[in-house]
Amino acid sequence: MILVVGSVAFDAISTPFGKVDRCIGGSATYFSVAASFFSEVDVVAVVGEDFGEEETAVFKGRKINLDGLQRVSGQKTFFWSGEYGFDLNVAKTRDTQLNVFADFKPQLNDRQRKPDVLFLANIQPELQLDVLNQCERPRLVALDTMNLWINIAKDALTRVFREVDLIVINEAEVRQYTEEANLVKGARQILALGPKTLVVKRGEYGVMMITKDAVFAAPAYPLENVFDPTGAGDTFAGGFLGYLASRRDINDKEMRRAIVFGSVLASFTVEKFSLDRLREITLRDVQERYQDFRALTHFEDHEQ
């Protein structure tokens, strides 16, 4: 079982291709739906009274346990409003309303304290540490973060970095955190803090995974219609960790496959607003695009 702690939210999104005033979003939402293609997921998050049956339906019919989804009456769900120009790599935040998220203090139950894999989605580092400390040591602990925490909570973030096995992070954040222009050097500085693996997200350029011994690079799946990049990173993390959680051994070969499954799922997410595309695809669609990915990247079939 994977435990994810993060946000469940309402988003307002504007892209050059359309806009939507209120749709379901949030890191834990994208993550859990993506991960549920491969593994059972427990969501720990908080919503307001405005997040009703219709919204909760996004999790239904999947291997997603919502015991950890608190609903606070009389309050509103976390809200994010963002805008993209033609350069879909960069989101401009127009508004953030924390609402119920401002006082979010997750308390794990007995089941949730024993995850196989723990994903600390992008929330303040102190909260990530708190959740991690409530768990019996999982097989794999991963986290995501953002520029905000590097700016205002770098010490706390460094403490969490030291405690996790794997970090999912944007390329620009590696440079910001390390103040090192060279990505590989920056990644090695972060690895020196303790994590075994750094998974660097590069937007439309894909993903680079860096460990002490190896580097693996996967392009993003080339799409003719990228509609809305919101949630791509969390979907990637969900597919990546969901696949890993389903494997008996977590080794270099499985990590590479997991990177590609994560990339495949993210490539579906960006084809429509919100989780609309992710909700309509099947595992078979995912497997087919996984095979396309092989054709996209391989240049020698056999060891020479």
Next chain:
Amino acid sequence: MILVVGSVAFDAISTPFGKVDRCIGGSATYFSVAASFFSEVDVVAVVGEDFGEEETAVFKGRKINLDGLQRVSGQKTFFWSGEYGFDLNVAKTRDTQLNVFADFKPQLNDRQRKPDVLFLANIQPELQLDVLNQCERPRLVALDTMNLWINIAKDALTRVFREVDLIVINEAEVRQYTEEANLVKGARQILALGPKTLVVKRGEYGVMMITKDAVFAAPAYPLENVFDPTGAGDTFAGGFLGYLASRRDINDKEMRRAIVFGSVLASFTVEKFSLDRLREITLRDVQERYQDFRALTHFEDHEQ
């Protein structure tokens, strides 16, 4: 034999890691040295009186024919001065002195009119067309270009695009030429003009090759020390076309291998100023890094 028409130049380069006031540069120089690892190359270019024995040594001991390298007495060699910040993807031009290049009108001899592969490096499109028209139809004709020609000679550039088999072009130039934000869509618009293959250079993110039927993506080789990116694109083109010229069949499989050989050679070029690194490596170094590239990108060994 590959024929390349392009520039042989002196460069002044400043990067965050050092500076050099005068070193050998030019598209035809990088291209021909890289291509000569795999194939015979004829260079058609022009230099001034200041390009002497010491400079010509860069071509010596390689399969490079210099019959087409004109020397104009009393004049100076083409000069480019550029500067890079920590974002090594973007060069800032400080000075360009055309010198002998201003009146360059290549006249091919009988041997040069019958190349197996023709590479029209980045020069004005009218000149590219003129050289192409002097040749008996080669097995493969490729060109490179730059933002300047899209700005001031777009019609002429379009006429050359219609005549070639393959275009090597920067990502930003695809967007500039087509006014289309989506790279795959933009590439398809250019393919619709006639070329069978578009090879899109994405700087530190590698290369994407787009044909009617397939897309292939290769990352750049991850380096901890990128010293000077000057010449990376021309080195890539040289390795790419040099390898292809050495093959009996030019098919999808060989094109993919060629992309990787080009990327490997470019990864050496950026490790030192000018052609310093390219001059000291052997074919064995190239082959070793080619194998590293496989480890960098592959995630399934066998067809499933």
